Amino acid sequence: MSSIIPQISVGLSIASILLLIALGLAIIYGTMGVINLAHGEFVMLGAYAVWFLQTFLGIGLIAGLVLVFLLVGFVGWLVELTLIRRLYDRPLDTILATWGVGVILQQAVRLGAGAELRYVKMPDFLVNPVHVMGYEESAYRIFIFVLAVALLLATYFLIFRTEFGLRLRAVTQNRDIARCFGINAARIYSLTFAYGAGLAGVAGALVSPLKSVSPDMGTNYVVDAFMVVVVGGVQSLLGTVASSYLIGQANGVLAFLSNDTMAKAVVFLGMVVLIRLFPQGLFAMRLRRS
């Protein structure tokens, strides 16, 4: 019985990382319908950006987060401007194009920064664990959890409480009509893409001290991100939250009961079944009614 609380916290911790990684993709995929296979590489760029800031400019992880967001967002903005924009009517080609962008980014980092693993320092005050309800918890994992929730709230606010969000939702529902009302759809799209990419960058920066930083780290994250978004339902922020929680807990519990190899296999199997039963994802239908 004593293992229930630590178990929940393990699940929450995995879930918060999943949410962090998937949030940017949920925005790009959910609102713009762009299947962005370069998402993992944006995560990787974020990790390298924070490594660069730390090693060469002496800017710490937390202080650098805003810069990382702007830097990776800018890369996203460029990608949208030069490539994605020209492919909005050809979704299949977008998949191939973004995959190509991913390969280019990965190799560029390999050439520029080298193939070796890079070291990102954890902020000093977060290295040691803290006591919560009688249990030792990693301070850094709690920090990640808090930031994941904060970013979720910020994104929610942006989409549902600002004028930009209103326009974005209008363009999402019907681009042509929205344009008739004088909304600059192209601008909305490029800003949204940049925002999603920036979020991915922040996610990469945040996981870098806990995991490892290498040019091909994005490959795993892009799979996780798509898994979360597809299960949750493409157009629903709530769905993204719910599915990252679900997958995180399932992963945690299964890994505890058997092992990580098994957990991964079972979670993937569960997803296949789930998508078969709910092709739109868990939350898509309910959202439409409201």
Add this chain to the structure above:
Amino acid sequence: MGLDRRKFLKGTAAIGAATAAGFPQIWIKNSGLAYAAGEIKVGVLYSLTGTTAIIETSLNQATLMAIDEINAAGGINGAKVVPVVEDPASDPATFAQKARKLVVGDRCVSVFGSYTSASRKAVLPVFEKYNNLYWYPTLYEGRECSKNVIYTGAVPNQQQKDFVPWLVKNFGKKFYLIGSNYIYPKEENNVCKILLKELGGEVVGEEYVPLGHSEFSSVISKFKETRPDVIFSTVVGDSVVALHRQYKAAGLDPKKMPMASLTTSEEEIAAMGGEFAAGHFTSAPYFMSYDSPENHKFVEAFQKRWGKGKTTNFVSEPAYFQVHLFKQAVEKLGKKDLTPPAIREAAWGQEYKAPEGLVKIDPDNSHTYLWPKIGEAQTNGQFKIIEQSKEWVKPLPYWAYPGQVCTPEGLQQKKA
């Protein structure tokens, strides 16, 4: 046109006949040929691109440095050693293809290569078919006995025989075995379990994570649940980095529950940061911080040749000394037939003062006598050597399989 078609055909036929007649002679009597141009060709087969490129590049560099040293000192019996470098791109199929090129195309008398067991297994058929010789520098899981390989890395008995009893004595009998999910960790853990059984130890958990795994929170909560005295780790690659960082972030203490690893080297520590590695242990025959005149010379030469911040490690050191053992073997042969089987026989029993200490190729099984050491990782990224074997340790590649023994004729079944 003075050359008509008929003459041309005759001419080529004659050349063809001459080659056909000459070729087998050269082929069978490899002698003379190797020295013909005053040079000895060897292959260097380490990946310079792909997943394992980082570590294999250091092996390539250590090998080339040793070859340069030999040539600077006048070569072998007056002949220069010429390295033929190929990049197998971390892909076993490419390894096999490049190995064939080096053996058949370039007629190398030996090839130095491989880091992963998968790549070694992939080139084996090539070396066995053409009866050539492969020099393999990496510590590995043992349980192999090829006539065409000289193994200069550690096998499980060399890394664990002193290490496990030492861990039991200093920390306790409860072990948690964690490894990456492939053959090497499983074989090492087999050996560990046998040793633990003899010592009355207990395995409280055994788990394998997928290669490249980076989310260890479940594993860590199992550590907390089972409270082992020692975490015995054979996790490899970037997972090592994630495991150490998450271990510390979760509040576990190396003083009470240290990780004892066979795979964590100076390279991984540089990537995770010394503060995350400090207090954990690794068993290996070589550490960069080892204090010996040979090692000082090796480290200095390596950094001078390849860059100031470069680290040497327990894989690049054998990659370096095995070239010197090759040299001694060829020297012993003199101007006689320089064939791979002759080199192999001459290599048996060769001794060399390597950076880790005096090593010897075991005539019984073509593996190498080594000097196991136990190192404790420090915050500066280096290891402090706390225990050192008092004598060199004989390699026993089939230690965990009592019915089998590796001999110069190949694997034999012992009759009980």
